[in-house]
Amino acid sequence: MKHKLIRSSVRETVGDFAPAFVDYTEKVLFGDVWRRGQLSLRERSLITVATLVAGEHVSQLPYHLNLAKENGISEEELVEIITQLAFYVGWPRAASAIQIAKDVFCKEKESLA
Structure with a gap:
């Protein structure tokens, strides 16, 4: 079972400066790792x-x-x-x-x- 999606503030703070960083944060860290059901x-x-x-x-x-x-x-x-x-x-x-x-x-x- 996946957990709810966590909203990050990274897009607002560095989105225009570091779009790849935002993408990894939203898709990998908060979109995958934080949503895994093992913890x-x-x-x-x-x-x-x-x-x-x-x-x-x-x-x-x-x-x-x-x-x-x-x-x-x-x-x-x-x-x-x-x-x-x-x-x-x-x-x-x-x-x-x-x-x-x-x-x-x-x-x-x-x-x-």
């Missing part, structure tokens, strides 16, 4: 967020924190994941990720108010 979307989000924090790839983190929430992971769980990662990938990486998570989650709450 749930929740599991894929857990793996992705952990990998982004571990690799200190913070520019991708806001998008994937929001996607993780869409895929059933609570803000509390995401903060807990980052907290545990601090002991395995380094405190500065986790501290950067916690700040980004706070910014993403607080900005979201402000826009709802």
Whole structure:
């Protein structure tokens, strides 16, 4: 069973600059890999967020924190994941990720108010 199609923001951000990159992102990454049924979307989000924090790839983190929430992971769980990662990938990486998570989650709450 294939999962729902994940919408990427890559077309809006770099579509006119890197059309092949957009094509691979939409067709291969989100059109195939993310839709495979062997892992749930929740599991894929857990793996992705952990990998982004571990690799200190913070520019991708806001998008994937929001996607993780869409895929059933609570803000509390995401903060807990980052907290545990601090002991395995380094405190500065986790501290950067916690700040980004706070910014993403607080900005979201402000826009709802």
